[in-house]
Amino acid sequence: MRIDVVSIFPEYLAPLALSLLGRAQEDGLLTLAVHDLREFTFDRHRTVDDTPYGGGAGMVMKAEPWALALEAVLAEQTGEASAANLHDGASVAPRRPVLVVPSPAGAVFTQAMAYELAEEPTLAFACGRYEGIDERVLEWASEAFDVRPVSLGDYVLNGGEVAVMAMVEAIGRLVPGVVGNPESLVEESHSDGLLEYPVYTKPSSWRGHEVPEVLLSGNHGKIATWRLEQQLRRTAARRPELLDGADAAAYGKAERAV
Numbered sequence: 422m423r424i425d426v427v428s429i430f431p432e433y434l435a436p437l438a439l440s441l442l443g444r445a446q447e448d449g450l451l452t453l454a455v456h457d458l459r460e461f462t463f464d465r466h467r468t469v470d471d472t473p474y475g476g477g478a479g480m481v482m483k484a485e486p487w488a489l490a491l492e493a494v495l496a497e498q499t500g501e502a503s504a505a506n507l508h509d510g511a512s513v514a515p516r517r518p519v520l521v522v523p524s525p526a527g528a529v530f531t532q533a534m535a536y537e538l539a540e541e542p543t544l545a546f547a548c549g550r551y552e553g554i555d556e557r558v559l560e561w562a563s564e565a566f567d568v569r570p571v572s573l574g575d576y577v578l579n580g581g582e583v584a585v586m587a588m589v590e591a592i593g594r595l596v597p598g599v600v601g602n603p604e605s606l607v608e609e610s611h612s613d614g615l616l617e618y619p620v621y622t623k624p625s626s627w628r629g630h631e632v633p634e635v636l637l638s639g640n641h642g643k644i645a646t647w648r649l650e651q652q653l654r655r656t657a658a659r660r661p662e663l664l665d666g667a668d669a670a671a672y673g674k675a676e677r678a679v
């Protein structure tokens with residue numbers, strides 16, 4: 422998968438080149454290209470923002486630098502994609518590459534969305550700052566891109582970079598080969614619509630706190646049942662809204678566990 426990120430703070434994305442995602446880049450599983458929006462300005466002050474029409478506090482990101490940056494991203498992605506197509510000789514239907522725009526006004530990012538986006542051959546991310554990007558950029562971009570406004574949650578950040586870090590990690594780890602043991606991707610929170618059960622490791626007695634007996638019993642049936650019960654209890658206590666979607670999966674698991 423090729424990932425392009427456009428930001429006025431490209432150095433913000435540097436940590437993505439480390440650890441898990443770093444090795445995936447070395448292994449050629451992930452390509453990460455970060456673009457500085459200011460490279461697409463041509464005035465002396467490299468201006469990327471201006472005052473909002475209609476008044477109001479703050480500044481809005483200008484459209485033209487974004488259009489030039491996104492055209493450059495498209496050229497690089499298309500170049501790579503068409504090279505891939507030439508190699509495979511495949512005659513693929515023209516797909517619009519996905520452009521994710523982190524925004525408090527977006528659809529909420531979920532594990533399901535992470536799985537869906539992990540299937541894409543390329544992803545582009547537009548990091549907004551200030552009060553946001555001129556809306557006409559999203560309109561204009563939707564001809565060449567499948568534009569996806571996405572929110573991490575109901576809070577406001579100063580810019581999209583932190584949201585992109587979180588999404589690239591959530592998506593990147595699902596790309597086949599990136600995580601050593603795919604098994605570790607199955608038993609995790611939200612993969613079955615329930616929160617994860619509590620985990621413990623040595624020593625079994627620690628500062629007067631004991632590991633639940635069942636986990637030391639070696640009875641895998643009872644352990645699986647206990648874990649599912651813990652998932653249901655935690656989800657009911659902390660995220661009750663998840664239960665309506667998950668009960669089918671949960672009861673399905675319960676059937677298999679007992």
Ligand SMILES: O=C(OCc1ccccc1)c1cn[nH]c1
Pocket residue numbers: 523524525548549550551552553554571572573574575576577578579580581582584
């Ligand atoms: O603040 C966010 O995105 C950055 C952003 C984008 C546009 C203008 C200001 C800030 C955000 C909050 N939840 N999910 C994303």
